[in-house]
Amino acid sequence: MKNKVIIITGAAMGLGLATAKVLAKKGANLVLVDYNEEALKNSAKEIQTNYPDIKVTTVKADVSDEAQVKNYIDVAFEEFGKIDGLYNNAGIEGRQASIVDYDMDVFKKVIDINLMGVYYGLRYVLPIMQKQNYGRIVNVASVGGIRGVINQMPYVASKHAVSGMTKNAAIEYGKYGILTNAIAPGAILTDMVANAFKQVNPEDPKAAEKEYASRNPTRALGDPKDVGSLVSFLISEENGYINGQTIAIDGGESNLY
Ligand code: NAD
Numbered sequence: 001m002k003n004k005v006i007i008i009t010g011a012a013m014g015l016g017l018a019t020a021k022v023l024a025k026k027g028a029n030l031v032l033v034d035y036n037e038e039a040l041k042n043s044a045k046e047i048q049t050n051y052p053d054i055k056v057t058t059v060k061a062d063v064s065d066e067a068q069v070k071n072y073i074d075v076a077f078e079e080f081g082k083i084d085g086l087y088n089n090a091g092i093e094g095r096q097a098s099i100v101d102y103d104m105d106v107f108k109k110v111i112d113i114n115l116m117g118v119y120y121g122l123r124y125v126l127p128i129m130q131k132q133n134y135g136r137i138v139n140v141a142s143v144g145g146i147r148g149v150i151n152q153m154p155y156v157a158s159k160h161a162v163s164g165m166t167k168n169a170a171i172e173y174g175k176y177g178i179l180t181n182a183i184a185p186g187a188i189l190t191d192m193v194a195n196a197f198k199q200v201n202p203e204d205p206k207a208a209e210k211e212y213a214s215r216n217p218t219r220a221l222g223d224p225k226d227v228g229s230l231v232s233f234l235i236s237e238e239n240g241y242i243n244g245q246t247i248a249i250d251g252g253e254s255n256l257y
Contacts, residue, residue, distance in 0.1 A: 001027050001236060002020075002027035003029070003251075004027070004028045004084040004085065005076065005085070006087060007030075007031040007033060007125070008033065008087045009033045009063050009072075009088060009089050009090040010033070010034055011033055012034035012036045012042075013191065014033070014192060014224070015190060016032075016087070016090065017226050018224030018225055019049060019089070020043070021225075021228065022140055022229060023232055024054055024056070024229030024236075025047070025051065026232060028054065029054050029057075030047070030054065030055070030057070030075040031057045031058075031059060031079070032059070033058075033061050034058075034060070034061075034090070038044060040058050055079075058071070059071065059076075063115045063117030063118075063121065064116055064117050065186055066116075066120050066123075072161035073121075083125055083128050083129065083138040084135065084136065085235040086125045086234075087140040088122070089139050090113065090164075091113060091142075091158075092109070092113050092114065094106050094109065094179065096151040097183045098214060102153060102154065107154040110155055110158055110182065113158075114158035114209040118165060119165060122137065122139075122169055127177045130173065130178065131247065133177045135178040136179055136180075137166075137178065137179070137235075138181055138182070138183060138231050138234045139165065139180070141162040141163045141180065142185060142244050142254060143157045143181065143250050144156045145184050145246060146158030146163070146246060159184075161211045166244060166246060167244045170244025171244060174244075178243065179241075180243065181234050181239075181242055181244065181245050183221070183231065183234070183246070184246050184249065184254065185227055186250025186251060187213075187253070189224065193221070197209045197212070209221065215256075216250075216251045216252075216253050217252040217255070217256065220251060221251075227249055
């Protein structure tokens with residue numbers, strides 16, 4: 001990944017940060033984007049300290065705001081003169097509620113961030129990648145982009161849309177050397193998920209985790225680093241021919257009936 005320029009949205013924590021660390025280790029220069037500026041700066045500082053040979057730039061942006069998305073793409077291009085990869089990762093779950101009870105404002109927010117945020121990223125990065133005749137894009141869907149999840153209708157709708165937009169970008173821009181794929185993570189043990197287990201069972205969070213993991217074919221939760229490894233392959237030149245796929249990274253959970 002040396003000399004490659006990769007943009008990561010939602011980079012301040014969770015899967016975005018884990019992937020940033022994997023890519024930094026492989027020598028990529030990074031443009032880290034998030035709307036949580038303080039956490040973003042701290043994460044960038046940590047990465048820069050551990051990997052002093054790469055360049056790390058941060059841009060505060062809310063991906064649901066088209067102008068702010070255009071700005072992070074512009075900043076990346078002005079700073080590096082090219083964009084090799086976009087990891088379109090920022091997303092939210094929304095609240096859990098039945099279809100008829102779902103709060104409309106939250107519904108729209110989930111769609112604005114998860115669907116429109118990914119679309120704006122595509123809209124502004126594709127023309128640059130087309131001129132370069134090269135680009136790799138990884139959009140973040142979810143197991144909820146493959147099947148339904150009870151009480152999470154807007155999340156499921158937005159993640160199916162991410163999978164659909166991935167297919168369209170793949171077929172419209174493949175001829176310009178641009179490969180677009182999506183990943184569909186299952187339950188990955190980010191800090192947020194680990195904290196949730198602490199709330200479920202403050203005395204023994206590991207027991208809560210084990211109980212949850214017992215439903216997975218591997219009897220384990222995913223490690224954020226596993227997601228980083230998959231993304232680092234899909235967003236690199238090593239991926240020469242995978243295009244328009246939504247790749248589940250869920251221990252096989254989405255195959256359960
Ligand atoms: P997280 O909450 O730990 O991190 C998300 C990051 O995105 C945060 O830094 C947050 O500030 C940022 N963000 C959220 N909305 C934003 C916006 N509008 N503009 C800019 N930044 C924004 O979540 P995570 O678990 O790392 O999830 C990352 C992606 O992976 C999401 O798209 C999520 O839907 C997807 N996902 C996660 C899991 C999992 O198990 N962790 C499973 C399936 C899918």
